[in-house]
Amino acid sequence: SQQGEEDPQALSIQEGENATMNCSYKTSINNLQWYRQNSGRGLVHLILIRSNEREKHSGRLRVTLDTSKKSSSLLITASRAADTASYFCATGYTGKLIFGQGTTLQVKP
Amino acid sequence: NAGVTQTPKFQVLKTGQSMTLQCAQDMNHEYMSWYRQDPGMGLRLIHYSVGAGITDQGEVPNGYNVSRSTTEDFPLRLLSAAPSQTSVYFCASSYSSSDTEAFFGQGTRLTVV
16 A cells, blocks of 8 residues: 555644644655544645655645655644644545545644 | 535444445536545545546445446445444545545545444
């Protein structure tokens, strides 16, 4: 399976701190995406980074991709209580979008 | 815009019963897929479709059937429900394949007793 694996599985931080989540995958990819899931809801797309890109920003989000190490990281800066959610990486390859197990982030006010 | 609509939101089935989970999207997306989400397992791909009339298996296809007769609809059929199929099911659609943003429905929580 080319499923991504997130690390850590759970993360608890104080509001205002930065949160970093990592994703590793096994095979070649066309792109890597990050999604957020609030409790009991569907997933919401955050950012997509293509295999020929190394870094991408969107508001308080920064994503890096290292294809030589088959890994990506998601950084959320100046976290807020509203950022409390589960975060998933997903790898796109040959028409399939395969998800990792996710990181549960808790941001304490 | 409605986006991706899944029905029902909740369902309880008895072992051996069959049912169809409905998924419809109004964004004219070619690519649609079904996932199941279990605690600690993330989302696992069941089946996907790259366009009307074309479907393919994902990571965990056993026990499920799909068809894609129109661009808008992608129903998931459980032929003979088993307790192992107790899960939350998500339908997703995207403009093209896995290279663009996927939009998710709100999920169907299925319990098989």
